[in-house]
Amino acid sequence: MHNSSCTVKETARKILESGQAERLLGWEQDSSGYNHAPAVFKSAGELDRFIYDRFCGSNLSKLLARLREAEGRTAVLLKACDRESFNLLVREHRIDPEQVHRVDIECSGMVDIEKLRNKGIKGIREITESGDELHISTLYGEKRCRSEEVLLEKCLSCPAVSSADAFDAVGQMEERSSLERYEFWKEALSTCIRCNACRNSCPVCTCEQCIFDNPRSGTAGKASADFFEDQHFHLVRVFHAAGRCTDCGECTRVCPQGIPLYLLNRKVIKDINELYGELSLEDKELGKGALTSFSFQDAHPDIIRKRTGDQ
Amino acid sequence: MEHRVYSLPKKRMGELFGLISSSRQLFLPMEKGGQFQFSRVDEHTDLEGVSLDRLLTAGSAKELFFPQTQQIAAFRRRGKEIELTSAETLTSAFVAFGVRACDARSLEVLDRAFLGTPRDTMYEEKRSKGTVVTLACNEPEETCFCSVFSIDAASPKGDVETWIAGDTLYWRPGSEKGAELTQELDALLDPCSEEEPEGLIQLKQQIRSIIGKLPLGRLSLEQFRPEALQELFDDPAWQKLSEPCIGCGTCTFVCPTCQCFDIRDFDTGEGVQRFRCWDSCMYSDFTTMAHGNPRTSQVERFRQRFMHKLVYYPANHDGLYSCAGCGRCVSKCPNSMNMVKVMKTLGGAQHV
Amino acid sequence: MSVDKQPFKPLIAAFCCNWCSYAGADLAGTSRLAYPAEVKIIRVPCSCRVNPLFVLRAFQRGADGVIIAGCHPGDCHYTTGNYYARRRMTLLFSMLDYLGIEKERTKLDWISAAEGVKFATVMNDFSKEIHALGRNTRFGDLRCTTAVAQ
Numbered sequence: 001m002h003n004s005s006c007t008v009k010e011t012a013r014k015i016l017e018s019g020q021a022e023r024l025l026g027w028e029q030d031s032s033g034y035n036h037a038p039a040v041f042k043s044a045g046e047l048d049r050f051i052y053d054r055f056c057g058s059n060l061s062k063l064l065a066r067l068r069e070a071e072g073r074t075a076v077l078l079k080a081c082d083r084e085s086f087n088l089l090v091r092e093h094r095i096d097p098e099q100v101h102r103v104d105i106e107c108s109g110m111v112d113i114e115k116l117r118n119k120g121i122k123g124i125r126e127i128t129e130s131g132d133e134l135h136i137s138t139l140y141g142e143k144r145c146r147s148e149e150v151l152l153e154k155c156l157s158c159p160a161v162s163s164a165d166a167f168d169a170v171g172q173m174e175e176r177s178s179l180e181r182y183e184f185w186k187e188a189l190s191t192c193i194r195c196n197a198c199r200n201s202c203p204v205c206t207c208e209q210c211i212f213d214n215p216r217s218g219t220a221g222k223a224s225a226d227f228f229e230d231q232h233f234h235l236v237r238v239f240h241a242a243g244r245c246t247d248c249g250e251c252t253r254v255c256p257q258g259i260p261l262y263l264l265n266r267k268v269i270k271d272i273n274e275l276y277g278e279l280s281l282e283d284k285e286l287g288k289g290a291l292t293s294f295s296f297q298d299a300h301p302d303i304i305r306k307r308t309g310d311q
Numbered sequence: 312m313e314h315r316v317y318s319l320p321k322k323r324m325g326e327l328f329g330l331i332s333s334s335r336q337l338f339l340p341m342e343k344g345g346q347f348q349f350s351r352v353d354e355h356t357d358l359e360g361v362s363l364d365r366l367l368t369a370g371s372a373k374e375l376f377f378p379q380t381q382q383i384a385a386f387r388r389r390g391k392e393i394e395l396t397s398a399e400t401l402t403s404a405f406v407a408f409g410v411r412a413c414d415a416r417s418l419e420v421l422d423r424a425f426l427g428t429p430r431d432t433m434y435e436e437k438r439s440k441g442t443v444v445t446l447a448c449n450e451p452e453e454t455c456f457c458s459v460f461s462i463d464a465a466s467p468k469g470d471v472e473t474w475i476a477g478d479t480l481y482w483r484p485g486s487e488k489g490a491e492l493t494q495e496l497d498a499l500l501d502p503c504s505e506e507e508p509e510g511l512i513q514l515k516q517q518i519r520s521i522i523g524k525l526p527l528g529r530l531s532l533e534q535f536r537p538e539a540l541q542e543l544f545d546d547p548a549w550q551k552l553s554e555p556c557i558g559c560g561t562c563t564f565v566c567p568t569c570q571c572f573d574i575r576d577f578d579t580g581e582g583v584q585r586f587r588c589w590d591s592c593m594y595s596d597f598t599t600m601a602h603g604n605p606r607t608s609q610v611e612r613f614r615q616r617f618m619h620k621l622v623y624y625p626a627n628h629d630g631l632y633s634c635a636g637c638g639r640c641v642s643k644c645p646n647s648m649n650m651v652k653v654m655k656t657l658g659g660a661q662h663v
Numbered sequence: 664m665s666v667d668k669q670p671f672k673p674l675i676a677a678f679c680c681n682w683c684s685y686a687g688a689d690l691a692g693t694s695r696l697a698y699p700a701e702v703k704i705i706r707v708p709c710s711c712r713v714n715p716l717f718v719l720r721a722f723q724r725g726a727d728g729v730i731i732a733g734c735h736p737g738d739c740h741y742t743t744g745n746y747y748a749r750r751r752m753t754l755l756f757s758m759l760d761y762l763g764i765e766k767e768r769t770k771l772d773w774i775s776a777a778e779g780v781k782f783a784t785v786m787n788d789f790s791k792e793i794h795a796l797g798r799n800t801r802f803g804d805l806r807c808t809t810a811v812a813q
Binding site: 173174178179180181182183184185186218219225226227228229231232235236238239242264267268271272275276290291292294295296298299300301302303304305307 | 715716719720722723736737743746747749750751752753754755756757758759760761762763764765766767769770771801802803804805806
Binding site: 030031032035036037038039040058062063113114117118122123124125138139140187188191193194195196197199200201209213215218221222223224225250253254256257258259 | 343344345346348366369370379380382450451452453454521524525526551554555557558559560561563564565573575577578584586588589590591594595596599641642643645646647648649652
């Protein structure tokens with residue numbers, strides 16, 4: 001990781017020095033050693049504060065879409081998980097590829113600071129990496145931890161990092177009884193505080209005004225006054241992204257309550273793949289999504305009723 | 312009034328919780344779905360889930376006094392009349408145990424907002440029924456900066472102040488309400504002979520020495536004076552600072568001092584229920600009026616939040632800052648932007 | 664509210680396409696075929712008009728079951744509306760099932776204007792299923808189903 005970190009910074013420098021782009025979207029270092037924020041760098045001189053390490057989990061595609069009005073070209077750094085959302089935003093005309101200098105960067109998995117904390121590691125001062133181990137210097141002594149144990153959820157099924165199947169957890173959930181599923185989601189979703197972090201960080205949530213912010217939609221609600229509101233919010237959020245969600249994992253990463261939102265997104269992806277097959281790239285380029293196209297042979301919704309696992 | 316210190320062996324804390332919950336509702340930091348939250352404990356609760364080692368709950372203790380949603384009233388049409396039912400506001404007496412010093416301070420901030428003029432009766436009801444039992448922070452985190460706001464995590468102010476030193480829980484009432492609770496627990500709590508037992512003195516020293524080493528402990532507040540209001544407001548740094556902000560409400564909703572709420576009507580199909588719920592100045596529809604939102608860009612919204620905490624609020628409340636340095640925004644912001652970076656940047660240093 | 668002591672009277676929302684199923688309901692009526700009064704028909708221009716939000720809203724306001732009835736594939740008045748509805752509802756029903764809401768509470772069926780008998784049969788069968796399931800307790804808004812209606 002350290003090597004690729006230097007390479008990325010060097011690439012960034014070259015882009016800005018050569019004028020290939022007016023600005024570069026990357027990450028800015030924080031003294032905590034892990035709280036690096038996405039940032040725009042306008043000159044090579046500003047790159048002193050540039051960082052690319054194990055703590056750059058955020059997906060820059062959405063911020064890129066916000067810069068579309070900016071003059072000149074913007075260079076953007078894309079990890080493997082961010083590329084699909086970038087492609088989607090290009091297909092949906094939210095990003096003008098002519099205005100973007102795209103740089104694909106390597107990634108060997110990003111660390112989830114919450115998972116480190118959940119291991120009882122407190123008072124983090126500095127984190128260094130050696131081999132597949134993280135050395136954490138804390139206010140309460142030196143700690144060690146295998147990096148693979150504390151990766152972000154999205155990294156656990158990333159082909160570059162692991163061979164795990166993203167849909168395993170969804171399959172296990174489907175195996176449970178209807179009541180067990182209800183109880184699982186009741187516990188998980190009722191912790192939702194409706195901060196909208198999942199929505200606002202989602203690269204495919206690009207509506208000018210969200211239905212949940214529109215007082216005339218009849219569905220606007222800032223709070224979960226009833227559990228129905230939690231179910232409703234998350235169902236609608238997932239459904240609006242159905243066929244478009246690229247499983248970039250941002251929603252799960254940002255949720256302050258640790259709700260396993262990936263289980264919802266991946267369920268829709270799994271359903272679409274199983275029922276309608278993955279869309280070819282050509283279809284995608286024509287703007288066809290799973291819900292904006294159909295075939296005469298599509299299954300009837302009764303197949304849901306025929307599934308096993310009653311009650 | 313000086314109160315004396317009581318002690319209880321740590322292993323008997325379960326009995327203490329049992330005794331408290333026999334006469335009042337008891338809220339403790341518990342693990343729920345992988346997160347720590349203040350949760351109601353009764354005789355059926357498995358106390359395994361209680362975590363007093365974990366420094367902070369995901370949401371703050373504010374939730375117990377100013378819940379995310381509160382019913383205000385219900386309206387229903389009967390013929391030509393409109394029937395109005397006021398929502399139930401009665402709260403039974405409750406105890407919040409394990410509140411950290413920062414969260415306890417945040418209640419002072421909320422008090423000034425809600426118990427001034429006009430008084431917020433819903434908040435007042437909860438505040439009067441709630442007894443805050445604070446707990447000293449044995450292991451502060453690197454995200455803590457309460458000392459910047461002169462909060463002493465080694466001696467947290469509350470109705471009752473407690474410490475866990477080794478195998479002993481030390482208990483000291485800090486108010487009338489706390490003394491009352493202490494009396495009820497007479498059977499368990501053992502009065503200490505000394506004014507301050509040796510174990511407690513040592514623990515306090517230990518905590519203060521860690522606080523002295525905290526990386527964020529020396530942030531400067533010098534810049535954030537009412538006289539500097541215009542200068543800070545016009546600072547060009549806001550543009551850059553707000554760049555990563557995605558306009559979600561995470562910082563607002565995990566913040567112990569954020570106090571803004573919205574009042575909404577919900578159409579049930581058979582009538583209307585009016586409720587209030589937390590609101591965030593980061594949202595595009597915050598304080599929307601007939602002409603729209605007074606703050607149309609994210610920079611303005613972002614600036615509002617931090618200016619309110621660091622400048623407007625202290626200007627109106629005798630210099631009390633509307634931040635308790637709990638560090639929740641530091642650890643929860645999706646894009647790693649937070650109070651600390653704002654304070655460093657506007658305080659003169661680049662936030663590296 | 665003492666509803667629980669009364670026999671369970673379900674509420675079923677039926678979204679019916681104007682061109683086929685709604686006419687099918689008419690035919691059922693003129694043919695004197697009985698179907699339960701608890702089925703509340705909502706006429707829509709096409710099954711494709713049924714936004715998933717409509718289904719959620721129906722449950723929120725206290726429906727115990729929701730059925731969508733449209734033209735047979737190939738017969739859509741607007742040529743392809745029902746094909747889109749089919750996909751949309753399949754995914755929606757699957758998600759509801761995944762969240763632990765009983766999968767028997769949702770249904771989509773094709774009923775033409777000439778199928779009065781089918782209309783009555785489908786509604787009778789669906790109603791029986793809902794009766795067997797009982798009250799919808801997993802996916803309704805308590806504020807709508809209890810609080811105000813004291």
